[in-house]
Amino acid sequence: xxxxxxxxxxxxxxxxxxxxxxxxxxxxxxxxxxxxxxxxxxxxxxxxxxxxxxxxxxxxxxxxxxxxxxxxxxxxxxxxxxxxxxxxxxxxxxxxxxxxxxxxxxxxxxxxxxxxxxxxxxxxxxxxxxxxxxxxxxxxxxxxxxxxx
Numbered sequence: 001x002x003x004x005x006x007x008x009x010x011x012x013x014x015x016x017x018x019x020x021x022x023x024x025x026x027x028x029x030x031x032x033x034x035x036x037x038x039x040x041x042x043x044x045x046x047x048x049x050x051x052x053x054x055x056x057x058x059x060x061x062x063x064x065x066x067x068x069x070x071x072x073x074x075x076x077x078x079x080x081x082x083x084x085x086x087x088x089x090x091x092x093x094x095x096x097x098x099x100x101x102x103x104x105x106x107x108x109x110x111x112x113x114x115x116x117x118x119x120x121x122x123x124x125x126x127x128x129x130x131x132x133x134x135x136x137x138x139x140x141x142x143x144x145x146x147x148x149x
Contacts, residue, residue, distance in 0.1 A: 002046075
C-alpha cells in the first residue's frame with residue numbers, strides 16, 4: 001500500500017473516530033499529494049519517496065509556524081500546530097541518531113576521498129541521497145562540517 005493510499009484509509013478512520021485534528025491534518029496532506037500528482041510533468045503518479053519529501057516539508061513548516069506563534073505569545077496556536085506536526089511525523093520513517101549519521105558521513109568521505117571543506121558538496125550530495133527521509137539536512141550538514149574541518 002502506497003503512502004497516498006494509507007493517508008486515504010486513515011482519513012476514513014479519523015472520520016469514524018471523530019478526531020478533528022487528525023482528520024484536518026490528513027486532509028491537508030492529501031490535498032498537497034493531489035497537487036503534486038496533478039502538477040505538470042508528474043504523469044499522475046506519486047512515488048513514496050516524493051510523498052515522504054512532501055511530508056517532511058509539511059512537518060518543517062508546522063514546526064516553524066509553532067515557533068513563530070510561541071515567540072508572539074500565542075501558545076494556543078502553537079499547541080495546535082504541534083498537534084498537527086505530531087500527526088504528520090507519524091508518517092515519516094524513524095529518524096537516525098547522530099552515530100548512524102556520522103557512520104554514513106565517514107563512509108561517504110572515504111568513498112569520495114574528501115580532504116577538506118572544499119569537498120563538502122560532494123559528500124553532502126552522496127549522504128543526502130543515501131539518508132533521504134531518515135535524517136534532517138541540517139543535522140547531516142553539521143556532521144559533515146565537523147568531520148571535514
